[in-house]
Amino acid sequence: MKSFFKLLLLFTTLSVASQTTHFTSKIYETYYVYKETSLDKRRIKHQDIQPLINTLKNKPGFSVNKVGQSIEGRDLTLISIGSGKTNVFLWSQMHGNEPTATQAIFDIFNLLTSSDFLKEKETILNSVTLHFLPMLNPDGAEKYMRRNILGIDINRDALRLQSPEGLTLKRIRDSLNADFGFNLHDQNIYYNAELTNKPATISYLAPAYNYEKDINQVRGDAMKLIVFMNNIIQKYAPGQVGRYNDAFEPRAFGDNIQKWGTSTILIESGGYKNDVEKQEIRKLNYVSILSAIYAIANGQYKNIAIDDYEKIPRNDSKLFDLKIENATYNLLGKPYKIDIGVKRYEVDNADHSDFFNVGRIVDQGDLSTYYGYNTFNAEGYTIVEGKVHYEVFKTVDALSDPKVYELLKSGYTYIKIETLPENNIEATKPIHLVKTDYELLEFKIKPGVNPTFLLQKNGVNEYAVINGFLIDLKTEKNALKNALVYR
Template identity: 40%
Template structure:
């Protein structure tokens, strides 16, 4: 399958970090009749949770995004995927015949509206896979049971702190084949997850070499990916991360879209056996060595954190009047890494850097 020209696929009026059903409903409702749109449940506050189904083939792929309401990059990517399917009717006929895609673009609409990780009851839905205490968790489980997916794509965002392995490259995209037991053994479903990730990584290395990481695979039965893997359904965790100066993650959404398309095409064309578990395991694990800004200047540092070589700043995402603001805060490490990387490094002795620091109100931070 061809990606065509991504600039033509990109849905430009759905952008930024704050995404609710208000932002995507017009697009969803404008999809042609080849897409089945249905209400699959309600949130705590009674907002509709919707799914979009495309195709009628035997390879059923279930995708859900914004399980955490403030993780919207993958929602934008699935909107782009839907637009691709809508615009390339002849090109995607093979998908329609071989696959059935079911996409829940926003599983946690209350969290999306509040721009919080948790739902309206302050529960992390990705720790509710066993208790199923929340309506949104029960919605996903019912869709999973009724749809009987061949593969699951669990779509998330990750923080800007992650780097790839021990390198100074950000983990712009990370993947995980979730464990199904405490020993983190392999199973047929987990091995398929690993192979499909290897395929998507192979594609992304063409775009962002060295910027794909592997997420920690510690087992937690309360996490949805682990729970579905326990059900012998191959499941993949996607984590959209940071790309240089892309805090709104418009570039990262493109990489997620291309990974999704590669995943679907690999399953469609039965080429998953071309990729190995070893290729998956060769993806470096994520480190946690990044901060958003490092300020270097002896006098400035001595007035703030006297025991540090540099002042580390991390942005806090705050919803303000329908937009997400990135507010700087001094970052204190629980355990400071051996080596620290920053998405931006500034020196108070540099005139241009000092001007930027003043414009962004970074000189008056208090520890």
């Protein structure tokens, strides 16, 4: 009889796993049916999500309630659906400039309100009740900044509870006595999976609830779910998962919510090559969160080995936007071989609806243990200073693209413009714009300077680096967002 029950348990476990795998594959394949297309940029604001929230008020099964206000008076809304006894609480964007999961939440709503996946949704909604609190920090989102308008990092306000946003989060967690919590964030794009050149596209953490980093059932269940989600992401972004640092932070909400009895999963959305607006990462959030919810509903996570959690590579921070290696740099008459690490920082426009890039050299020398989203082996190339072209052009429009590339090939990286674009710091052409009396500073490759120079081989300028973007002068191809205007 015992053998029969073991076989039955094995059959049931395999059947549930098969159903989950099918569900995961199908929601990945059909993602663009449910993607909320009105949220296609990272710099979303409170006003962008309000119409979407309002439509949910009229959808069957949804409960939509104002549960608080930000300091500047923007509503905080809790959206609930389901009738199961297991409460799952998901909150996003407690840091205003971390919107990836907020977008994914509205994709999830689109699936939940569709007529598709009826069997899987029945399993979920009969077993669990889902509670979403999207955009916890709307004032920060308005200015695309991490902190709230008081200047507080809400994720460090779990003890003092000085922010109304933090108070709301604590009150909702307590009122639900949530069984599972998803703490949804973005991390910077320069994290990599330890000892690899792959970005930590998604990083997970089951936060510690004490300095000893003990593992009880609450934290253990979070670890199991993370192992489950890691296995999913490995199918679509192999090697691109990291494990966030689990040092106990007594002021942090994730650590405290774990301590208060909610199995808490931190999800950090990092970087993905050629995904500036993090739309591919948004899709991975959607798939992994929905799959995790399904695993909670059908109980599949319970049979996962906790030990596999420690096998997930740690987050490291050894990525550059551009890494140039083995370049020759002449200094005081002597040639040196150096690597150069470049990051392109984002600077917001006035209304925080878009950004331009400002490149900086952040490191140089032997960078053999570092990686780049784009790595160029400059063996045989010499770094050469770019020049200011002597001719003055009346306007930017007077410059054709072929003319710009002709100038770059001739060694000019700056051009004089009689009438510079008013109030603009960024230039759309792949060359810097300067005022008519502009004079270059002494050319030096060093940390902190803007990476603008030429890469020359056998006396021919084959590549240009403009504002940290690599431009192939042979094919005239580049991924430049902007050059700069110098006045």
